[in-house]
Amino acid sequence: MDGQTWIETTRTAYDLVAADYAETLRDRLAGDPLERAMLGAFAELVPAGTGLPVADLGCGPGRITGHLHALGLPVFGIDLSPQMVAVARRTYPDLRFEEGSLLALDLPGASLAGATAWFSIIHAPTEQLPVICAELHRVLAPGAPLALAFQIGDEDLVHRDHAYGHDLSIYLYRRSPDLVARLLREAGLDLVARMRRETPDPDLPPAMYLIARRPAGHEVNTSYPKTES
Ligand SMILES: C[S@@+](CC[C@H](N)C(=O)[O-])C[C@H]1O[C@@H](n2cnc3c(N)ncnc32)[C@H](O)[C@@H]1O
Secondary structure (H helix, E strand, O other): OOHHHHHHHHHHHHHHHHHHHHHHHOOOHHHOHHHHHHHHHHHHHOOOOOOOOEEEEOOOOOHHHHHHHHOOOOEEEEEOOHHHHHHHHHHOOOOOEEEOEOOEOOOOOOOEOEEEEEOOOOOOOHHHHHHHHHHHHHHEOOOOEEEEEEEEOOOEEEEEEEEOOEEEEEEEEEEOHHHHHHHHHHOOOEEEEEEEEOOOOOOOOOEEEEEEEOOOOOOOOOOOOOOOO
């Protein structure tokens, strides 16, 4: 699939299912202590007092954006799908949502105090992942954390022709955690934590939750006494 085709296929599919996706996942986070734990850890890692916002990239209907806002973060959402953005704006009228793509974010360098990409890198062909990682590194300020979520696999490509009550066509990848971790490192981000979530259903893949961070710069470790030579 070429670069433009997957973007258009993904946008068309999410435009179609936006309202039903939002309804299906409305209460999911409230019943999910593990996802809340990772998002809570991410929120605590966001450096205080920078005056910079946090972005929820591939925000869909804004359920993660809304949760991070409730945790006290100055967060806004970006999504490829205009219908997802419309649903998010209706659901969270006090928050900012914009159309945009993870591949080329309309944001200045080092302009974010943190970013999440919650199940939104799952549609990008594997060869596009380095582009996304470079964008994430570019927009994060030094010291800013990144939280990613995706289904685990060996970069297996899955095609769906039905989802959220609609006939459609969409492709997604079950991602290799080691590959994603390596690409984040190669883009200049440090790995902070990963959590593998098992699924009770053998037909569904486990999920990976990963926190990385743009290095803060020239950090001097003062926690150990200096040895005299
Ligand atoms: C599975 S949904 C997840 C939505 C939301 N993060 C959540 O957890 O409910 C994937 C979302 O990522 C968006 N998306 C996919 N590829 C994207 C890209 N390249 N740039 C921005 N958004 C993208 C889709 O439009 C869709 O809303």
